[in-house]
Amino acid sequence: MFSKLILLLVAPAVFGIKLQLYQQGLCEQVNLGRPFFEMDRFLGEWVEHYRFVLPDNQEDCVKNYYSAFNGTFYNLTETKTNIASGRNTSSTFSVRLAEPLANPVYGKLLVNNVHEIYYVPATDYTRYAFVQACEEVNSTHYNQYLWLLGRPGVNINLAEFNIQGSELLRPTIQDDR
Ligand SMILES: *[C@@H]1O[C@H](CO)[C@@H](O)[C@H](O)[C@H]1NC(C)=O
Ligand SMILES: *[C@@H]1O[C@H](CO)[C@@H](O)[C@H](O)[C@H]1NC(C)=O
Numbered sequence: 001m002f003s004k005l006i007l008l009l010v011a012p013a014v015f016g017i018k019l020q021l022y023q024q025g026l027c028e029q030v031n032l033g034r035p036f037f038e039m040d041r042f043l044g045e046w047v048e049h050y051r052f053v054l055p056d057n058q059e060d061c062v063k064n065y066y067s068a069f070n071g072t073f074y075n076l077t078e079t080k081t082n083i084a085s086g087r088n089t090s091s092t093f094s095v096r097l098a099e100p101l102a103n104p105v106y107g108k109l110l111v112n113n114v115h116e117i118y119y120v121p122a123t124d125y126t127r128y129a130f131v132q133a134c135e136e137v138n139s140t141h142y143n144q145y146l147w148l149l150g151r152p153g154v155n156i157n158l159a160e161f162n163i164q165g166s167e168l169l170r171p172t173i174q175d176d177r
């Protein structure tokens with residue numbers, strides 16, 4: 001953990017993320033949020049480029065829009081399309097920082113959707129953001145999901161990041177078909 005932090009501070013775009021099915025432990029032992037997280041800079045539109053989430057329910061064209069609601073709460077609107085059925089869906093969730101008064105503030109967001117907590121382990125705010133969620137599969141193992149997001153119009157190349165287990169990621173289709 002400590003060495004990961006140093007790496008993050010020294011070289012923001014080359015941090016380590018390890019994807020693996022069924023990791024041993026409990027989600028409450030996992031804190032993936034980056035330190036010195038700035039929610040105001042994270043707001044706005046993000047386009048999803050890659051995802052690892054189970055079950056993969058064939059969602060594509062996924063976009064996330066984070067906006068300020070009041071001083072404490074934010075809204076997250078997710079739009080997506082199921083390409084096979086042509087069905088578009090849009091959902092809005094309420095978001096707030098898990099520990100807004102911590103020093104430093106971590107990229108840990110309470111979200112009122114099935115995942116409950118989103119972690120932002122890394123973002124440069126202007127090009128890319130990693131969002132993760134943890135799910136306990138039973139009393140001894142958990143899965144950590146990952147969405148790799150980019151600002152509109154930005155190219156995201158997986159090779160610029162150090163992601164172990166990146167074969168678990170699948171590209172999100174972003175055309176409308
Ligand atoms: C912000 O909105 C939330 C949710 O509606 C509410 O619980 C909270 O009291 C509001 N806070 C402020 C400062 O208005
Ligand atoms: C779904 O959204 C896309 C783009 O956002 C649009 O081109 C398409 O017409 C929509 N499909 C339906 C069935 O509303």
Ligand SMILES: *[C@@H]1O[C@H](CO)[C@@H](O)[C@H](O)[C@H]1NC(C)=O
Pocket residue numbers: 069073074075092093094095
């Ligand atoms: C944004 O979040 C607030 C507070 O949780 C909620 O009351 C409001 O309905 C949301 N806005 C939209 C457009 O869903």
Ligand SMILES: *[C@@H]1O[C@H](CO)[C@@H](O)[C@H](O)[C@H]1NC(C)=O
Pocket residue numbers: 022137138139140141
């Ligand atoms: C939990 O799931 C993992 C992965 O399938 C499995 O290896 C482990 O034995 C399971 N533990 C329990 C207590 O069921």
